[in-house]
Amino acid sequence: MGRKVADASAQQEEDDSRVVDEIESLCMNCHENGTTRLLLTRIPFFREIVIMSFECPHCHFRNSEIQPAGEIQQRGIKFTVRVDTVDDLSKQVVKSDTAIFRVEEIDLEIPPGRGQLTNIEGILSMVAQDLDQKQDERREKMPEVAPQIQKVIDTLKEMASGEKLPFKVTIDDPAGNSSIEPPNQLSAGKYSRHEYARTAAQNEALGLGDSSGQKEAPLNVEAPATEIRPEYHATQMYPEMPSAHQPMVNNVDEDIVEDQVYSFPASCPGCTLSCTTNMKMVNIPHFKQVVLMSTVCEHCGYRSNEVKTGGEVPEKGRRITVNIQNREDMSRDILKAESCAMSCPELNLSVEPGTLGGRFTTVEGLLTQVRDDLRSSIFDVGDGGDSMDSASKSKWNTFFDQLGSAIDGNEKFTVILEDPLASSYVQSFTAPEPDPQIKVEDYDRTEEEEEELGLKDMKTEGYEEEHAAEQAATNGA
Numbered sequence: 001m002g003r004k005v006a007d008a009s010a011q012q013e014e015d016d017s018r019v020v021d022e023i024e025s026l027c028m029n030c031h032e033n034g035t036t037r038l039l040l041t042r043i044p045f046f047r048e049i050v051i052m053s054f055e056c057p058h059c060h061f062r063n064s065e066i067q068p069a070g071e072i073q074q075r076g077i078k079f080t081v082r083v084d085t086v087d088d089l090s091k092q093v094v095k096s097d098t099a100i101f102r103v104e105e106i107d108l109e110i111p112p113g114r115g116q117l118t119n120i121e122g123i124l125s126m127v128a129q130d131l132d133q134k135q136d137e138r139r140e141k142m143p144e145v146a147p148q149i150q151k152v153i154d155t156l157k158e159m160a161s162g163e164k165l166p167f168k169v170t171i172d173d174p175a176g177n178s179s180i181e182p183p184n185q186l187s188a189g190k191y192s193r194h195e196y197a198r199t200a201a202q203n204e205a206l207g208l209g210d211s212s213g214q215k216e217a218p219l220n221v222e223a224p225a226t227e228i229r230p231e232y233h234a235t236q237m238y239p240e241m242p243s244a245h246q247p248m249v250n251n252v253d254e255d256i257v258e259d260q261v262y263s264f265p266a267s268c269p270g271c272t273l274s275c276t277t278n279m280k281m282v283n284i285p286h287f288k289q290v291v292l293m294s295t296v297c298e299h300c301g302y303r304s305n306e307v308k309t310g311g312e313v314p315e316k317g318r319r320i321t322v323n324i325q326n327r328e329d330m331s332r333d334i335l336k337a338e339s340c341a342m343s344c345p346e347l348n349l350s351v352e353p354g355t356l357g358g359r360f361t362t363v364e365g366l367l368t369q370v371r372d373d374l375r376s377s378i379f380d381v382g383d384g385g386d387s388m389d390s391a392s393k394s395k396w397n398t399f400f401d402q403l404g405s406a407i408d409g410n411e412k413f414t415v416i417l418e419d420p421l422a423s424s425y426v427q428s429f430t431a432p433e434p435d436p437q438i439k440v441e442d443y444d445r446t447e448e449e450e451e452e453l454g455l456k457d458m459k460t461e462g463y464e465e466e467h468a469a470e471q472a473a474t475n476g477a
Contacts, residue, residue, distance in 0.1 A: 027056035034061070049094065051117065066115040067097065072206055073176025074270040074302050075195040080170045080352075081120070081180050082190050086162035089121035092181040098206065099173035106155055120169060120180075121160050128156035174202040182374075192352035193373075197269040197304070208272050256281050258289070266295060270302035282360075286432060287425045290335065290360065307358035309337055309423035313455065316442040318422035322363070323437045327409030330364040333427035339453065340419035342366075347403055347413055363415060363426075367407050375400060420449040 025036040034056035041051060053064045083089060094117055095101055101110040101123060110127065118126070131153050138146040158164035171178045182191050198206075256262065258281050266277040275297040283289050291308040324330065336342060338358045342351040344367075351370060359366060405411050417424045422442070428435040445455075 025054060027054075027059065027061055029061040030056060030059040032056060032058040034058070049117070065097075066094070066117045072208065074300075075176055075304075076172070076174040076198050076202065077176045077178065078170060078172045078194045078196065079178070079180040080168060080192045080194075081183070082166055082168045083120060083159075084166045084190070086165075088183060089124075089160065089162060090119050091183065092117075092119050092179075093123055093171070094177075094179040095123070095171060096173055096175060096177040098175040099171050099178040102170045102172070103156075103159070104168040104170060106152060108152065108156075124156050124160040128153050128160065131156075174198050175206055189352065190350070192355055194352075194354045195357075200267065200272070203269070203272045258283050268295070268297040268300060268302050269304075270297060271300040273297070273299045275299070275302070284333075284335065284425060286428065287335070292360065307335060307337070307360045309335075309358070309421075313453075314422045316422065317418070317420035317445045317449070318424070319441050319443055320417040320419075320424060320426050321439040321441075322415045322417075322426050324363065324406075324411075324413050324415060325437065329437070330362065330407070330409055332363050332429070333360070333425075334363050334366055334415075334417075335360045335423075335425040336366060336417065337419055337421065337423035339421045340417050340424040343416045343418075344406075344413050345416070346411070347406055348399060349403065364407055367403065371400065371403050371407065420445045420453060 021038040023036045023038065024033050026032075027034040034054055036052060036054045039051040039053075041049065050067045051064070052067065053062075055062050081088070081091065093101075095115060097115040098112050100112060102108065103124070108127070110123075116123065131149055135146060135149065135153070138149060155164060159167055169180075171180055176195070180191075198208075260280065262279045263276050264279070266275055267273070268275040275295060277293060277295045279294075280292045281289055282292055288309065292305070293308060294303075294305045296303050322329075322332070336356065336359045339353050341353045343349060349370065356366075356369065356373070359369070361369070402411065406413055415426075417426065426438060428438055430436075445453075
């Protein structure tokens with residue numbers, strides 16, 4: 001990182017203006033004056049950041065870190081990458097000062113701290129080096145702990161060198177300002193990007209609002225002007241959304257009626273002020289009832305929509321395979337639940353569960369959203385994508401060209417929806433008769449799926465005897 005700043009500072013534009021700002025700063029090591037250099041740059045696959053590099057000429061202390069140049073994002077973000085090859089170790093990592101980095105195989109977690117611009121190999125090597133610094137002291141004062149720490153250090157070094165593969169790393173950033181460079185080839189379980197709504201505690205930690213004062217948040221707080229985006233105004237949407245001044249139609253004593261819009265108060269995950277969430281129950285023919293939820297914040301312009309499926313948890317998961325033959329098939333209604341994974345083998349496309357949330361749209365609409373979201377992650381807005389190497393850029397261009405051709409109805413391909421909760425659906429053109437282009441099969445969930453969905457710990461029958469036995473054992477102890 002320091003070399004990047006030094007190289008940029010050596011370059012001058014035609015008007016001799018320097019692209020790096022130099023500021024005299026206090027050295028926290030020797031308390032003499034040093035120099036901090038600031039560089040505003042754009043990161044490929046990401047956005048603009050500020051690179052800061054400090055150097056003290058007196059004690060030769062050096063330090064470098066990054067900070068996002070933009071604002072806190074409306075939603076938190078979580079990246080998951082499985083490292084299968086040595087090339088995956090060189091994938092760029094942008095870790096902000098609010099992000100948590102985890103190595104899942106050894107249950108190692110790096111808490112929020114200094115922002116970093118590095119790669120997967122660099123962050124693993126850095127952790128191993130930091131743990132190794134105090135090993136001699138641990139061997140003297142805590143001889144029982146030092147061997148365990150040494151095993152972790154050796155494992156991290158083997159991972160960083162590519163000797164211990166595969167393994168999985170995750171970055172969870174409530175501020176949404178972290179990133180991991182996507183792999184050149186996507187496969188099932190290789191890469192996932194999941195956005196989520198922050199909790200009140202996370203908003204408070206980011207300085208966005210005090211969770212204890214949510215009820216006292218005034219509704220007439222002046223918000224940034226949103227005239228440039230009229231669709232953010234609830235009064236200019238079609239159909240018109242109920243405003244905060246209209247009475248809520250909720251009544252807990254009545255049953256929920258289909259096609260009736262219900263409204264209830266909520267807190268905006270973007271600005272933490274009060275907003276309205278609208279809910280509508282829709283009956284999908286030959287499937288089940290689903291709940292459509294939409295949130296619009298009149299203060300900051302935050303918008304979100306989700307689809308929730310109800311009913312009991314089935315005994316088996318469901319796999320739906322659809323053969324897309326022509327343009328007409330692209331208009332099939334499709335419900336992709338949040339727990340559903342989607343893949344298109346002919347297009348080399350794989351979408352992990354939770355990546356897009358719950359969506360009720362058409363096949364064309366779903367693929368278009370996947371293409372737009374993936375393109376925004378791969379090719380950054382502006383000139384940032386130009387730093388991508390030509391081989392990777394060529395592969396991604398070929399992938400997006402083929403995906404665009406499929407969206408236009410010029411390609412024949414297969415859509416596979418694999419949902420362990422059997423909550424996904426694809427419209428049949430021959431219902432109630434079987435559709436020859438749709439294959440539905442039930443399958444037994446794996447132990448990993450049961451564990452991830454929390455079904456292994458769920459017990460609805462016979463728990464009284466087990467609870468009584470645990471209480472007896474506790475009292476006897």
